[in-house]
Amino acid sequence: MTGDRPILTTAQMIAAEQEAIDAGTAVETLMERAGAALAEAAYLYAGKMPILILVGPGNNGGDGYVAARHLAKHGVPVRIAALGEPKSDAAKWARDQWEGDVETLSEETKSAPLLIDALFGTGLKRGLEDIVVLILSRLATEAHVRVACDLPSGVQSDSGVELSPVPDFDLTVTFGALKPCHRLFPASHKCGRVVLADIGVDATSAWAEIGQPRLAPLKPDAHKYSRGLVHALAGTMPGAIALAAKAAARSGAGYVRVSTSRSIDGLPSAIVQTDTAEINDQRIGCLLVGPGMGNLPQVLTMALTSHVPKVIDADGITHLGDPERLRGQNAIVTPHEGEFQRLFGRLEGSKADRALEAARRSGAVVVYKGPDTVVAADDGRLGFALPAPAWLASAGTGDVLAGMIAAMRARALDGFEAACAAVWLHGRAAEIAGPSMIADDLIAAIPKALSLVDA
Numbered sequence: 267m268t269g270d271r272p273i274l275t276t277a278q279m280i281a282a283e284q285e286a287i288d289a290g291t292a293v294e295t296l297m298e299r300a301g302a303a304l305a306e307a308a309y310l311y312a313g314k315m316p317i318l319i320l321v322g323p324g325n326n327g328g329d330g331y332v333a334a335r336h337l338a339k340h341g342v343p344v345r346i347a348a349l350g351e352p353k354s355d356a357a358k359w360a361r362d363q364w365e366g367d368v369e370t371l372s373e374e375t376k377s378a379p380l381l382i383d384a385l386f387g388t389g390l391k392r393g394l395e396d397i398v399v400l401i402l403s404r405l406a407t408e409a410h411v412r413v414a415c416d417l418p419s420g421v422q423s424d425s426g427v428e429l430s431p432v433p434d435f436d437l438t439v440t441f442g443a444l445k446p447c448h449r450l451f452p453a454s455h456k457c458g459r460v461v462l463a464d465i466g467v468d469a470t471s472a473w474a475e476i477g478q479p480r481l482a483p484l485k486p487d488a489h490k491y492s493r494g495l496v497h498a499l500a501g502t503m504p505g506a507i508a509l510a511a512k513a514a515a516r517s518g519a520g521y522v523r524v525s526t527s528r529s530i531d532g533l534p535s536a537i538v539q540t541d542t543a544e545i546n547d548q549r550i551g552c553l554l555v556g557p558g559m560g561n562l563p564q565v566l567t568m569a570l571t572s573h574v575p576k577v578i579d580a581d582g583i584t585h586l587g588d589p590e591r592l593r594g595q596n597a598i599v600t601p602h603e604g605e606f607q608r609l610f611g612r613l614e615g616s617k618a619d620r621a622l623e624a625a626r627r628s629g630a631v632v633v634y635k636g637p638d639t640v641v642a643a644d645d646g647r648l649g650f651a652l653p654a655p656a657w658l659a660s661a662g663t664g665d666v667l668a669g670m671i672a673a674m675r676a677r678a679l680d681g682f683e684a685a686c687a688a689v690w691l692h693g694r695a696a697e698i699a700g701p702s703m704i705a706d707d708l709i710a711a712i713p714k715a716l717s718l719v720d721a
């Protein structure tokens with residue numbers, strides 16, 4: 267995912283910051299850049315409106331003091347309300363640079379049209395005290411625009427979990443790199459727009475946001491097999507495999523074939539229906555099993571005898587039973603939460619940790635679906651999807667995703683890249699299809715989503 271925006275844990279962020287400090291950049295310089303970026307982003311977003319900045323005791327609060335100084339230069343009234351005195355040297359430095367008053371944050375604190383939350387960032391250790399939650403919630407409700415410094419206070423940076431209730435923000439300005447909480451639910455849906463400011467810290471990681479895929483353009487001498495043959499195995503519910511097969515075809519597979527014991531109505535004539543399995547055909551770029559498979563575990567067992575790359579979805583996952591069956595299968599599995607727990611049990615850690623552990627245990631690429639889909643590979647790569655539209659939660663959209671992944675895999679992307687490309691395109695197709703879409707409309711929107719990537 268070269269070029270995609272890296273996502274750093276708190277430990278990685280501290281290490282990156284330390285590297286910059288060791289190379290000669292003072293921590294105050296980093297804070298100055300962060301606070302200036304926060305001020306600029308807030309000003310560009312909200313314009314000239316009176317501001318209240320809430321500052322905490324750590325460096326997140328330090329960023330808030332710096333931002334106040336920069337915003338005051340624009341001639342807007344800026345007030346600061348502090349939750350305690352600054353504790354770190356850098357935050358004390360930032361406090362000393364601020365020439366205005368500092369109020370004590372309390373139930374009496376008056377709101378302002380623009381609220382900037384610089385209470386806590388990556389250093390949050392526990393939930394906010396109840397009284398602070400209440401004050402923050404009131405001030406957020408009374409503001410017209412809410413901006414979070416680095417991340418909303420109350421959010422645990424590495425997991426996206428809310429350690430205490432968090433209001434909705436319009437904008438989050440983060441520094442150096444995205445953090446897992448910007449892309450993991452529920453925090454991902456509280457951040458609003460996320461602006462990433464460069465503060466001169468070198469951020470590299472095997473974790474990244476899933477960005478726009480780079481698909482090789484079609485070669486002039488392309489033929490149907492070079493574009494990829496997707497072979498789908500039907501089961502008891504043909505509607506689901508029909509959706510997946512159509513999605514594969516619309517995603518650019520050169521040839522889509524469905525093995526089925528009875529004719530499936532409504533499949534385009536371009537999708538070939540066959541009553542033989544043909545799973546050992548060496549031309550197959552990707553085998554697709556699971557959507558609508560129903561209670562026919564023998565279909566999965568047969569698929570697992572084939573050596574071609576495969577996507578295993580839905581009932582296929584349910585019937586796997588043991589993740590070890592995936593080892594050596596060159597497989598991509600696409601569980602939602604319930605299927606994930608059935609296959610891998612209740613794993614520890616954040617969704618990112620769980621996805622990676624599942625990939626290590628199975629050797630498969632794991633597309634762990636939800637409002638915060640992540641894609642994990644057993645070599646440690648982890649992709650975080652952009653927040654997907656909520657209207658994707660409807661019947662058949664998972665079958666469509668499985669078909670899209672199969673098409674990307676069949677065009678010879680590696681399993682991880684194929685899954686990331688399909689997840690990105692699926693999200694964009696959903697945006698194009700709009701709030702009242704059904705799974706069929708999502709398929710119809712795939713060509714427009716593909717045109718965004720110029721493939």
Ligand SMILES: NC(=O)C1=CN([C@@H]2O[C@H](COP(=O)(O)OP(=O)(O)OC[C@H]3O[C@@H](n4cnc5c(N)ncnc54)[C@H](O)[C@@H]3O)[C@@H](O)[C@H]2O)[C@@H](O)CC1
Binds near residue numbers: 393
């Ligand atoms: N890592 C980096 O490269 C940079 C980080 N910066 C800022 O620094 C922030 C991290 O700063 P810190 O590590 O000082 O952490 P924070 O500012 O998030 O807070 C840490 C302080 O809050 C206290 N604390 C934690 N949870 C609490 C709770 N629930 N109630 C009361 N007190 C609590 C801690 O004891 C500590 O004193 C980032 O979020 C970012 O805003 C920027 O200044 C620029 C550079």
Ligand SMILES: [K+]
Binds near residue numbers: 386414415416419
């Ligand atoms: K904050």
